[in-house]
Amino acid sequence: MLSATCRRLAPALRRLRALSAVAGRFLQVPGARLCSDQSERAEQPHTFHPALLQFLVCPLSKKPLRYEASTNELVNEELGIAYPIIDGIPNMIPQAARTTRQNEKQEEAEQP
Template identity: 80%
Template sequence: MLVTACSRLTPALRGPRAPSAVAGRYLLAPGVRSFADRSDKAEEPRTFHPALLQFLVCPLSKKPLRYEASTNELINEELGIAYPIIDGIPNMIPQAARTIRQNKKQEEAEQH
């Protein structure tokens, strides 16, 4: 019994495996190559997939977020904060968010 368990675990412990075709289809964003397709070429930067917005909410207000492609951030208009996206992964830690309300107030003051 122990031999059988070890023989099943050994391939998993030897190294990373490519995800199945079904898992790869659902887990990878468009434009991102699967693990099996990667070669020794330089890694392309990962991009944020806007379809994830249907699942993501602000951890503080629990409200939906808006994706801003020009700054590569997720914006919460209500609180006036922006969460950065690094290598395609949103950093949803409130301490990592930057405030954007002050910038809007400054812009409005400059226009008047």
């Protein structure tokens, strides 16, 4: 019974794999390669493509963001927060953002 199910699903999986390969060619970032198996995917680094900055804005202030390569974050200078980039994907959830002005506030509180 299980082998019969596998035989029925095999053509659909082949079509899906072919469609995803075609879609992958159109959705590729310049310089990236289409990965067909896990070993190639593990070797390929997941980096943020700076061209996405023209489409991304801070979800809180709706202002443009700056990419900080040293920390791999998108920074909103106005609000003093930084959104992490995980595996090349920006995490734009405000609760996941890190505050960047915490050190400045501590320094101001220490000075008379």
